[in-house]
Amino acid sequence: MSDDLKPANLPTTGAFVRDTTYINDRVVSSLEPGSAPQGDVIGEMTWPVEAGRYRLAAARACPWAHRSVITRRLLGLEDSISLALAGPTHDKNSWTFDLDPGGVDPVLGIERLQQAYFNRIPDYPRGITVPALVDVATTSVVTNGFSKMNTDFVKEWTKLHRPGAPDLLPDEHADEIAEIDARVYPKLNNGVYRTGFAADQGPHEEAFDDVFATLDWLEERLSTRRYLVGDHITAADIRTFTTLVRFDAVYHGHFKANRNKISEMPALWGYLRDLFQTPGFGDTTDFTQIKQHYYIVHHEINPRGVIPKGPDLSGLLTPHGREELGGTPFGDGTAPGPVPTGEEVPREHSAEVGLPAR
Template identity: 75%
Template structure:
């Protein structure tokens, strides 16, 4: 089954009943120092290097997916819209692929693709793994360059600097990289992936283990964020983006759908203030589409929600209420500036799909 990286059905769990994510990706990189227009360097897919080149690549994403949402946020904060175009798949898909059913005639307007699967097959015929988003596609060949989301985001920050907007933030500052990586070493398995380990567990023991680890880490973050505005340092970093895409989906999806319901984020003062602070920061909340998020989880995950009924709630207007986190010091962009309004109409979240 062609799954997005944010989920795999429970039937793919290990014999212990624990959800196991397939984390094998196409690990090619897009890097500085190569001649624009040149072929990739290297002779093994997954280890090749492609040139940084404006207009050559298209980011294929889906607002429903938290992994793709990270890349959407990074691209916007860095101001790479003119250098890297973006195609958006719809929130649901069949067993074969994400599809571009939001676009006229069901085709991505730049590549003409109906299915993201085609771009994978153009690179690796009969590609055997999940057709995942985000994926960076080479426009001349309409083939996937990479779907390794963490490396892709790192390269957008560190390799595409010639195309960053004025005032772009440093999301992975040298002085804090060890701390960012250390946080990710436990936030990813217990929270980002932990909600899926809870929701897709096939046995009670595996579920309870994932649930307990999730809430141990959430309590740890609640304490950490009670005295600091951001996870690391005094500005937004990659660590905040990685956590945000899980937190913003929590009350609407993970709390009930994934059986993660000890309490809601709205019931945790520090995390709730932190989430509102980020949501109201340009580049974060203005990229969130809640109807798409809910439709994806509740309609696609038939093992978890056999009826396919999508809930109307919860009321998310609280995300727009004052947070007062500025009293803790720091500022979102430090010496940089916020990105301006979203200039590409097709990339704007439709009215009524945010937290209004």
């Protein structure tokens, strides 16, 4: 899943329907490191968990990739899975490594993520999406199925988790997390896209109502509890955060999801500030790249490519008071360490934009 939406993917009439067909290979702990992938059918093969074997191709702009970046950081997998960051804009051939010297990823040695897809499936016919896990030795995509990929990071990569890594998918809350995702994914995560890419008034209004009914439900739920499930951060919070943090900056204006902003909903605004100030969340959020992507790439919506100067996002750094609701971010675990060198979000791309210089 990504924002890699070519013009041909967008409807000329009716509702926006996302292509959800992925390369759903799995990376599992039951295979010995160094072993070859098991299976013959792409999308059903299994690969071994192995430090250094894979590179996570992501983009700061994309909410789906942002989930994987947060999960990797919270679990302390930075030393085991390296990170390739594509730039925020792309052409019809999709994501490029134009942030790197010479426009080439220094580990994979490619200019376009498309090359890694073609190495796996020649003339791959679908969107070249992020996140994608790439086998470094063959420079070929293992999987771009973001949901299974993140679940495997949590459940299959446990031997390589950092000490104190939180349990993002606790067994006792598995059903509740799945129920929340079944509502939040179609009506909010993808709902903002259905709102913004609808080609007719009726589908736009239907999606609009879905988005704000879900936000109202979350507002009520979070008025009495610090996190969506249990007493610490879980995958449910990560999945919700990446949409909420983009809402006021992009979705409210660009996607016409404008009944109100998140900053105008007390519980959600406090919840968003709480998560944003938690290591792994705000320190992986790049507002400059987010705005560049949506306002430049989606030229069907914003044909002149003008990026709005606002809004002021420094409110994300203000006190939230959510500690009074109980719970702690990492439960019995601990916070991740500093952001690895080379993966830092520049201050001028963060919520500190507009604050006095330090």
